[in-house]
Amino acid sequence: MGEREEALKVVEIPGRGRSLVASQPLKGGQIVLKDSPIILYSALPLIPASSSYCGHCFRTLPLPPQPIPSCPNCNSERFCNHNCLSAASTSTHTPWLCQSLLRLRHHHHSSSLSLEHQLQARFLLAAHNLANLSSPHFQTLLSLQGQSDDPESAAAAQFILSLISSVCPPPSSGWFSLELSAALLAKDKLNGFGLMEPFSESAQRSVRAYGIYPKASLFNHDCLPNACRFDYVDSASPFDNNSNNTDIIVRMIHDVPQGREVCLSYFPVNENFPSRQKRLREDYGFGCDCDRCRVEAQWSDHEGEEEQGHGEEEEEEEEGEELMDEDVDQTMASSAEPEPESDFPHAYFFVRYMCDRNNCWGTLAPLPTPKSNVMECNVCGNLKNDDQQLSMDDA
Numbered sequence: 001m002g003e004r005e006e007a008l009k010v011v012e013i014p015g016r017g018r019s020l021v022a023s024q025p026l027k028g029g030q031i032v033l034k035d036s037p038i039i040l041y042s043a044l045p046l047i048p049a050s051s052s053y054c055g056h057c058f059r060t061l062p063l064p065p066q067p068i069p070s071c072p073n074c075n076s077e078r079f080c081n082h083n084c085l086s087a088a089s090t091s092t093h094t095p096w097l098c099q100s101l102l103r104l105r106h107h108h109h110s111s112s113l114s115l116e117h118q119l120q121a122r123f124l125l126a127a128h129n130l131a132n133l134s135s136p137h138f139q140t141l142l143s144l145q146g147q148s149d150d151p152e153s154a155a156a157a158q159f160i161l162s163l164i165s166s167v168c169p170p171p172s173s174g175w176f177s178l179e180l181s182a183a184l185l186a187k188d189k190l191n192g193f194g195l196m197e198p199f200s201e202s203a204q205r206s207v208r209a210y211g212i213y214p215k216a217s218l219f220n221h222d223c224l225p226n227a228c229r230f231d232y233v234d235s236a237s238p239f240d241n242n243s244n245n246t247d248i249i250v251r252m253i254h255d256v257p258q259g260r261e262v263c264l265s266y267f268p269v270n271e272n273f274p275s276r277q278k279r280l281r282e283d284y285g286f287g288c289d290c291d292r293c294r295v296e297a298q299w300s301d302h303e304g305e306e307e308q309g310h311g312e313e314e315e316e317e318e319e320g321e322e323l324m325d326e327d328v329d330q331t332m333a334s335s336a337e338p339e340p341e342s343d344f345p346h347a348y349f350f351v352r353y354m355c356d357r358n359n360c361w362g363t364l365a366p367l368p369t370p371k372s373n374v375m376e377c378n379v380c381g382n383l384k385n386d387d388q389q390l391s392m393d394d395a
């Protein structure tokens with residue numbers, strides 16, 4: 001872990017599992033984590049085979065007349081350049097993965113598979129590929145939350161494993177057991193991050209690729225997060241010359257004291273109480289008891305349902321020193337600011353930290369430069385001067 005990540009420590013919190021906690025006071029805008037995926041797979045259906053993204057870095061491919069190299073074996077996976085082609089042959093497009101995807105595409109049943117099953121097949125093949133490539137990274141994947149007893153994952157594992165093991169060439173370390181396959185699918189469901197298409201006001205944003213980010217997988221959820229995730233798909237990160245197209249960074253939305261848990265929201269913050277609770281129970285297996293949920297649970301008619309969101313944003317074990325429970329600030333992640341006596345104490349969060357651009361629903365965090373007054377949206381990238389916002393608050 002680099003200097004930045006030392007801003008966070010892994011702490012076991014009863015009822016929440018491993019959690020990331022500020023190991024020092026953190027400033028709004030501060031970068032607290034940079035992470036690269038250990039697994040990355042396309043969010044597109046298996047057929048048609050070719051896509052407009054590079055099969056290694058997932059950048060949009062250049063337009064003709066630029067030469068676009070393709071995989072000499074399957075001829076369908078395409079790459080930005082020869083560097084990406086060469087890097088893919090030992091990562092995202094190994095000869096075994098290439099053969100497996102090719103056979104799966106030619107299999108007569110593949111065209112009738114649901115998109116969900118196609119993506120689960122892509123993930124399970126990518127997990128076998130990881131087990132062949134890197135035992136430490138595979139162990140990291142195994143250490144993430146998600147068990148074989150998740151009924152949905154168990155049912156999917158049975159179907160997908162029987163499909164891929166009958167169609168694809170066996171991986172050198174053999175096929176996973178049914179139980180391991182179910183556990184891996186559950187881990188993908190709980191920990192996978194979606195890399196979204198760049199924002200457009202006029203279209204629903206779709207996912208370009210899914211990734212497993214080992215360090216970012218330890219962030220718990222809060223419906224009023226104090227940190228948010230940025231990625232720079234198809235654009236270079238302005239803060240890091242060495243970042244890859246699929247790296248993510250996590251920045252603080254506002255200051256938090258040492259000992260406070262740092263949380264992300266697993267989906268856009270505008271979703272209403274019933275829909276958040278449903279999603280967290282069904283997709284992540286817990287009922288949320290954050291400050292915001294506790295307040296909204298008291299709203300008899302759940303007014304605010306008109307805020308209903310529709311974003312489809314998804315989401316190595318740190319061997320860091322663990323804090324004792326008493327070192328953890330019990331006020332947890334939210335409470336962005338002092339809470340007024342009202343039945344909507346988090347109004348402040350929405351006014352100050354939610355992007356007001358049409359169809360965006362992103363979250364704003366200050367730029368990481370010291371004392372920046374400029375807030376950046378993590379979805380559309382819009383910049384907004386916080387001074388305007390402050391004068392609005394004072395009014």
Ligand SMILES: C[S@@+](CC[C@H](N)C(=O)[O-])C[C@H]1O[C@@H](n2cnc3c(N)ncnc32)[C@H](O)[C@@H]1O
Nearest residue numbers: 015016017018145190217218219220221284286
């Ligand atoms: C991406 S993992 C987060 C790290 C996880 N706590 C661990 O120990 O690996 C997501 C899982 O963490 C737990 N979790 C996340 N946010 C939570 C919250 N606010 N309350 C309770 N459990 C939570 C749930 O079990 C969820 O499925």
